[in-house]
Amino acid sequence: MTSPAPAAQLAQLAQLNVATLSHPLDDPRIAPFVELLDPVNAAADGAPGFVWRLVGDGAADATGLRPAGEDVIVNMSVWESPEALWDFTYRSGHLDVVRRRREWFERHVEAHLVLWWVPAGHRPSLDEALERLADLRANGPSPRAFTFASAYPAPDGIVGAVR
C-alpha cells in the first residue's frame, strides 16, 4: 500500500507493541487469539485515523516476524493521531483482545508499547521501532519515545494531524 505524503507535511503517530507468547502460536491454548487476528486487523484497517500497519512478506499480519525474540510477536502501525489509535485500541473489538491478554501472553515488567511521531508517509522499520522501545525502556518517556499516559505533542517542524 502506498500513500504519498500530502503537500503540507503532517506528523503521524507510529506505535510498536511487543507481546511474549505463553505458548507457541499453533498451540491450542493460543487458538482463540489467532482466531481474532483477521477480524481485529480488518477492524484496524477500517478504523478512523488508520494509516498503515506492518505485515510480513505475503502474510496478512506481522505475527510471523520475530525481531525481538523467538516467542515475541510484534505489532506496528501508523495513525493520524494518538486519539485515533486510542479509540481503536480501547474502544473497538480490540479491547476484548487486550482484556484477555493474561490468557495468551506473559506479563511484561518493562514497557511493551512505544509511541513516536513520524513525518506523514514515513513507514518505520522494525529497527527504528525497536530502537524507540529501547529508548523508552532506558530513559523513560520523552518526545522521542512515549506512551499513552505520557503523550507528547507532535514536534516542531511537523504539524500535528488535526482530527
Added chain:
Amino acid sequence: MEDIDAIAALQDPVRRRLYEYVAAQGREVGRNEAAEATGVARTLAAHHLDRLAEAGLLETGSRRLTGRSGPGAGRPAKVYARARTERSVSLPARDYRTAAELLAEAAEEAGLDAGLGAAAHRRGEALRAAAGPCRDLAEALEVLAARGYEPYPERARTADREVLRMRNCPFHAVAENFPPLVCGMNLALLEGLLGADGPLRARMDARPGECCVVVEDSKNNVD
C-alpha cells in the same frame, strides 16, 4: 464554579427535570424539545437551561435543527448537551479516586487481572443477592440504571432484536487510564450482576464514548 455550587444549581425541581432530560438523551437538545418533554413553558425552560450552562452542568452549541441549510433555513437554534466534567461532593472530604487510581496502577503492574475479575464477579452476585438472575432486558435496564450506567435499548445491527447499551461508564476516570484491567473488571461485575444461569449475558463490544459492554439475550449468536 465549585462542585458544590454546580450541584446546588440542581435543587430547583424544574432545572433538575431539564438536566435529567438532556442528560438522558445522549445528544444535543433544543429549547423547544426540552420544554415540551418536561412540560414547562419555552421561556422558562430557556432560562433554566442557560442557568445550567452557567453552572457548567450543560454545554451549549448552535445548530440548525430543521436539517436544511442555506437561505431560508432559518436562524441556528441554541442546543444543550450534558457537560463531560465530573462533579462530586463528599462531606466530610473523601478521596476514593486517588485510592482507586493507585490500586489500579499496582494491580496493572502486578498483572492482577484475574483476581480483580473474580472479586468483581463476586461483588456483582452479592449486589444481586436474593433477587436471582435478571429475567429480561426490562429488568436489566432497571438494575443498570440504579447503578448509574444510563442504559438504553438499541436495535442490534444484524438481527431484529434489541440489546442494551450504556451511555455512562461509572468507572470512567480509572477505565481511561487502565482500560483492559478496569473494563475487564466492569465486565465481570456485570456478569455477576446479571447472573450466570439467566437468560441474559454481558459481552464486551466497545465503542467510543460509552460503556464497553452490551447486554443481550444469551441465546443470541455473536454477530
